Amino acid sequence: MSEDLIGAIQQLLILGKGDQGRLEYLLESLQKGRPLPDSDQNYLKMMIPIYLGSQEPDLYKKNVEAALEKMHDQIKQLDEKIGSKKGFEKYVGRKAVLFFVTVFVGWNAFQSYIQHVISYYVKPDLLQYVFPLNLAAGYLNYGQIVWFGFLVLAISWPFIGAIHLAKFIASRKR
Known part of the structure; x- marks a missing residue:
């Protein structure tokens, strides 16, 4: 269950949904094996169904693919920015x-x-x-x-x- 929760939090972070700082803190806590307080568990119970839908394998896979597609687009945009080298170059x-x-x-x-x-x-x-x-x-x-x-x-x-x-x-x- 903890691995699924870590994966769900990572997907929320990739998608840019929810409170990024709180999600990063929760991810770090789970990775270190610390238990989550009830308020944080309730927050995740509310966030995961809204943004990731149910955890059915097909829907879960679709959400993972969407997150990967978004990351791929961001990497492509960064490559284009780096490749264009517009502006003043300093030597x-x-x-x-x-x-x-x-x-x-x-x-x-x-x-x-x-x-x-x-x-x-x-x-x-x-x-x-x-x-x-x-x-x-x-x-x-x-x-x-x-x-x-x-x-x-x-x-x-x-x-x-x-x-x-x-x-x-x-x-x-x-």
């Missing part, structure tokens, strides 16, 4: 990498300004390792390349923003 990964590269290069480009602030917290012999890009550029005698790289990255951000804004506007017109 967060690429922009996030570019952002962190910009911050890293900017950190090294502004070394002379930052170094005065953090010199109180970092030992002088370790200070050169806080700016690894400048350290590498210094070894290769390309000291100004860090500033040039930062300027290129900083100038690219407005263009990237304009491209994504244009894509967003175009996606809204469809």
Whole structure:
């Protein structure tokens, strides 16, 4: 009897009939083996015949098929929504990498300004390792390349923003 009651509650939930929160609570209670209070039993005695009809095998099978058909339609609608991909698509990964590269290069480009602030917290012999890009550029005698790289990255951000804004506007017109 408990399995039939669990099946009936699941059908009511699938069909969207009755108080969804109460039915979910009753389903959980039955699955955990807890007895139902009289008020909940009376609620189910009233709900099951109204929405599921009698528990005759043919009618029961018909109700199960109707519930499955409804679920199939909902899945089909979700597939169509996912497949259409309307709206603005975000490429967060690429922009996030570019952002962190910009911050890293900017950190090294502004070394002379930052170094005065953090010199109180970092030992002088370790200070050169806080700016690894400048350290590498210094070894290769390309000291100004860090500033040039930062300027290129900083100038690219407005263009990237304009491209994504244009894509967003175009996606809204469809």
